[in-house]
Amino acid sequence: MSEASRQPSAISRQNGMGDGLQMRRAEVVGPVRQTVRRFRRHRLALAGLLIVTVIVLLAVLAPLAARQGPNEIDLRARNQGPSWSHWFGTDRTGRDTFARTIYAGRVSLAVGVVAVAISVAIGALLGALAGFFGGRVDSLVMRFTDVIMTFPPIVIILTVAALAGPGVRNTMLVIGLLNWPVPCRLVRAKFLAVREMDFVTAARALGAPTRRIITVHAFPNVIDVLVVYASLGIATAILLEAGLSFLGLGVQPPTPSWGNMLNPARNVSILEQYPWQWMPAGGAIILTVIAVNFVGDGLRDALDPRMKI
Amino acid sequence: MGRYIQRRIAIAVPLLLAITVLIFLLLQLTPGDPLDSYIPPDQPLPPAQREALRHQLGLDRPLVVRYLYWLRETAQGNLGYRAKTFEPVREAIAHRIGPTLLLMGTAMTIGITVGVTLGVVAAVRQYSLLDNLLTVLAFLGLSLPVYLAGLIGLYVFSLRVNWFPSGGFSTPGEPFSWGDRLHHLVLPASIIAVNYVASTMRYTRSAMLEVLGQDYVRTARAKGLGERVVVASHALRNALLPVVTIIGSYVPFLLGGAVFIESIFSWPGMGRLFLDGVESRDYPLIMGIALILAIVILTANLLTDIAYAVIDPRIRYE
Numbered sequence: 039m040s041e042a043s044r045q046p047s048a049i050s051r052q053n054g055m056g057d058g059l060q061m062r063r064a065e066v067v068g069p070v071r072q073t074v075r076r077f078r079r080h081r082l083a084l085a086g087l088l089i090v091t092v093i094v095l096l097a098v099l100a101p102l103a104a105r106q107g108p109n110e111i112d113l114r115a116r117n118q119g120p121s122w123s124h125w126f127g128t129d130r131t132g133r134d135t136f137a138r139t140i141y142a143g144r145v146s147l148a149v150g151v152v153a154v155a156i157s158v159a160i161g162a163l164l165g166a167l168a169g170f171f172g173g174r175v176d177s178l179v180m181r182f183t184d185v186i187m188t189f190p191p192i193v194i195i196l197t198v199a200a201l202a203g204p205g206v207r208n209t210m211l212v213i214g215l216l217n218w219p220v221p222c223r224l225v226r227a228k229f230l231a232v233r234e235m236d237f238v239t240a241a242r243a244l245g246a247p248t249r250r251i252i253t254v255h256a257f258p259n260v261i262d263v264l265v266v267y268a269s270l271g272i273a274t275a276i277l278l279e280a281g282l283s284f285l286g287l288g289v290q291p292p293t294p295s296w297g298n299m300l301n302p303a304r305n306v307s308i309l310e311q312y313p314w315q316w317m318p319a320g321g322a323i324i325l326t327v328i329a330v331n332f333v334g335d336g337l338r339d340a341l342d343p344r345m346k347i
Numbered sequence: 348m349g350r351y352i353q354r355r356i357a358i359a360v361p362l363l364l365a366i367t368v369l370i371f372l373l374l375q376l377t378p379g380d381p382l383d384s385y386i387p388p389d390q391p392l393p394p395a396q397r398e399a400l401r402h403q404l405g406l407d408r409p410l411v412v413r414y415l416y417w418l419r420e421t422a423q424g425n426l427g428y429r430a431k432t433f434e435p436v437r438e439a440i441a442h443r444i445g446p447t448l449l450l451m452g453t454a455m456t457i458g459i460t461v462g463v464t465l466g467v468v469a470a471v472r473q474y475s476l477l478d479n480l481l482t483v484l485a486f487l488g489l490s491l492p493v494y495l496a497g498l499i500g501l502y503v504f505s506l507r508v509n510w511f512p513s514g515g516f517s518t519p520g521e522p523f524s525w526g527d528r529l530h531h532l533v534l535p536a537s538i539i540a541v542n543y544v545a546s547t548m549r550y551t552r553s554a555m556l557e558v559l560g561q562d563y564v565r566t567a568r569a570k571g572l573g574e575r576v577v578v579a580s581h582a583l584r585n586a587l588l589p590v591v592t593i594i595g596s597y598v599p600f601l602l603g604g605a606v607f608i609e610s611i612f613s614w615p616g617m618g619r620l621f622l623d624g625v626e627s628r629d630y631p632l633i634m635g636i637a638l639i640l641a642i643v644i645l646t647a648n649l650l651t652d653i654a655y656a657v658i659d660p661r662i663r664y665e
Contacts, residue, residue, distance in 0.1 A: 185365045188644055189637070190603030193621070197633055200625040201376055277492045281607065284494050285622065303498050304611065306513055310506040320495045328490045 076340035083336020089329035097143035104137035127314035139318040142294035150276040156214025161221030169229025183219035199287045209288045228260045262341040269334035273327045296323045366641045427631035436635035447616035453536035458543030466551025488545030493604040497611040500538045514613035535612040539604040554586040595651025
């Protein structure tokens, strides 16, 4: 964000000084500050940001927030309902559900962030190449995204997860490596437009190598789209992780994740008799996803309300 | 019209071929020697005989040749055999596809009828309490993952209040009846439809608002038509145009939801078969289902495009 958006504001400031005109403060507000301002006016987005902050803090400071460890087994206190000593009760081996929910946040959030980082990196690279060079590169990349996007995401992810085997690292990789078509298309569409613009022609006329044109001149134009995609994409990735782990093909116990905490609830008697064992993880998923989506919507409206994501 | 359909099919066929290549390549990624499923590796077989068998099965041929063989067999309906039971994949899928289509069809029907109705109501009463309530519910519906909706739905509607059976396709021991089937069907289908209702409603609402602001709607009102006629027959027809496009685009998500919901509700469909395949690493089964899913989805896309062209002739000439 910084490079691109600072440039115009620096220019307007220079002009202001050069002309010797006294400009009102509002007119020299840079795009970054404008965006921040617009974001702050979006009440739902602020509420979302607050909730996300609390969830992230709880996850990071898990050892301080929980009085028990996530894998502390207490066989005398199995399947207990919520009480003062166990806020969300205990599971079938007497582990504290509150502690597990909080520690699970670390895993689920990390999977979400890393997976999105992977898909944004791949998508941005391929999208930039496809959009900038067009022609055969473009149609190859686009046909490939067509093929991947034909399938229900969970079906491809389950198939690849079955090949790769479960675990935190594989879950991150599988989700990240299969979700790049969406950012790829966004970046490509923007690059198609940008490559025709005068400043790109100017850079080319000045003899800038293609690589520099793509990274320095064209790329800053897609940062806003990628920021919005990343925030909404994290929500999707968290949902996919939870789905995979729910089916037992993602993060494996004893490492807690919101998804694998839902897994025992596939058993109807656990679902019925011990709702406190699965409801906190479910609530955490819904709360996180809604909050992250609010932040993403707010970012989109603040950066460019016409953006289509 | 005919040319339009031809062009659509011309786009779908190469896509399907590309999908078969992808599926075949995935199959090649499976760890282990394919010979092992014929001869267990712990049973000693002289290397010469192993090679002879490999040659006989065509496993020593180049990848492209094997792909073409596989494609020919697949095109003739031979999807191979399940890894453990040696049941033909085609039969396994044939047994399970009916229940899944029943579930999908019901979910789509619920999604379209409820979604369009609520969308129209929300648009007609824009910014009313009801509209705001529906907006919030739609947002919740869109954020709720299908597996969680399944768990909550099962917990509330069949374990707490006992309105619906907690799973299965029919009551065991009872003769088949449509009432019983419907009783088992309503809850899982409604849960798969949650996301669908929410997004159909949002689409209908915004399309309806756009149409209600147009001149011809004002003309209809000005010539004294009742509000009901204006909304139901003048506005709704045009508002439904964009809604038709999302009907098809939702099929992949419905099928993805089926994997979870069939598992939660013990529904004997393709989603659960797929999950069984994934859990037991039954690759021929996984690939067979992936192929069928791709065909179902491409067909749905094609039908959507055609339906759209039928109801909106402008599309054909673009």
